[in-house]
Amino acid sequence: MLSAILYHGIAQQVKRGLHRDYIRNTEVMENLRGKINITDSIKRQTMITRQLVCDFDELGENTALNRILKSTVVLLLKFGDIKADNRKNLKKVLLFFSRVTTIDPMKINWNLGRFHKNNEHYKMLINICYLIIKGLLMTEEGGQYKLRHYLDDQQMNRLYEKFVLYYYRKEHPELSVNAGYINWNVDDGIDDFLPRMKSDIILSNGTKALIIDTKYYSHTTQTNLLYGSTTLISTNMYQIFTYVKNYDRQLTGDVSGLLLYAKTDEEITPNNDYIIGGNKISVKTLDLGGDWKEIKHQLDSTILLLQ
Structure with a gap:
């Protein structure tokens, strides 16, 4: 049920357009872009090769919200006991996250601050991801995630209602x-x-x-x-x-x-x-x-x- 809800929510969000924001990047470049990181440039001795370490902001889809969505979908596809149709649908929407990186589910920072008009549609999706990861993810042993077969009865009853x-x-x-x-x-x-x-x-x-x-x-x-x-x-x-x-x-x-x-x-x-x-x-x-x-x-x- 959770995988079906997540798929339909992401599909609707893809139609609206994935959330984009300015993301801080640091790269070694020949041409100046953004702000020169003098400390890192000296440490790396990039000036010998006529390059500089630059910090710059770039508008893109690799935001925290999209990383949480992609990471949850990947987790479900790898370890979730979900129906074939839901698995197929999740793989379809995953194609739209090609420019988004994943994050370790155990290290997700759920304190994302207040949602605003540009990302308010993500609120329900992030709550579903939280339920999946916190409710289903139990332990990590030998690099493998162990998933429950069910959420806490009270949580599921509330979700069902x-x-x-x-x-x-x-x-x-x-x-x-x-x-x-x-x-x-x-x-x-x-x-x-x-x-x-x-x-x-x-x-x-x-x-x-x-x-x-x-x-x-x-x-x-x-x-x-x-x-x-x-x-x-x-x-x-x-x-x-x-x-x-x-x-x-x-x-x-x-x-x-x-x-x-x-x-x-x-x-x-x-x-x-x-x-x-x-x-x-x-x-x-x-x-x-x-x-x-x-x-x-x-x-x-x-x-x-x-x-």
């Missing part, structure tokens, strides 16, 4: 897409000490609403060892049911809920729809390892729950 949220914001501007708090539907107006309910995503078309709770777990179901039965994770069902019933304050049935799991390697893949107390509660899985068109189709199909 934001991915789905911003997908709907970008691809479905006709909808109201927000992540916010849901008030308890208390009868007497007293909600002291009640825990706050914060939804991951709320989609609304003006008359109906869909509350989406994203889940990135290693397991999407639970098994009762005593009886050998498999069920949906009870706490997740209680949570989405509570969100829906409290959001539908007028009991119209126009509020639906969706538990959207990231697909795992489990044999059982939840794909169920329920009508509970007049509201539709659905449980679906999103295959992040599939083709992008299929991922897009799955996300777009959830809009039907608003009808």
Whole structure:
């Protein structure tokens, strides 16, 4: 998933043009350029050959931002367990970085200062690179990088949540897409000490609403060892049911809920729809390892729950 996001982001940036900046260079030259480095010229005794060491600034693409992007792509291609299509696409965009040098991932300085209007599009890309290198890169033994098979569950859950949220914001501007708090539907107006309910995503078309709770777990179901039965994770069902019933304050049935799991390697893949107390509660899985068109189709199909 990270490699796919990185590819699409870099491809968009290539269309805009790679970031360029003035880069300090030091070279031994016959013709004067920039500022003479007298100290180095004396040390190297370049005047014997009628040359001078010159310091000069040159506008180019070999900036810190581009070096981080290229280094991350190279790292993924060498050591990442990524799909063939993603590997092919990353190799394509790598061709546009021919004038950019790589940097040791362990020595990257992530303190790049504030982004400005000329490089603001790099912010998301650099954050993805940070996730890949800091989240996946574990040790360096014998010159070989060791990669995790997964990020920290909390990091991945947060990334998954934001991915789905911003997908709907970008691809479905006709909808109201927000992540916010849901008030308890208390009868007497007293909600002291009640825990706050914060939804991951709320989609609304003006008359109906869909509350989406994203889940990135290693397991999407639970098994009762005593009886050998498999069920949906009870706490997740209680949570989405509570969100829906409290959001539908007028009991119209126009509020639906969706538990959207990231697909795992489990044999059982939840794909169920329920009508509970007049509201539709659905449980679906999103295959992040599939083709992008299929991922897009799955996300777009959830809009039907608003009808």
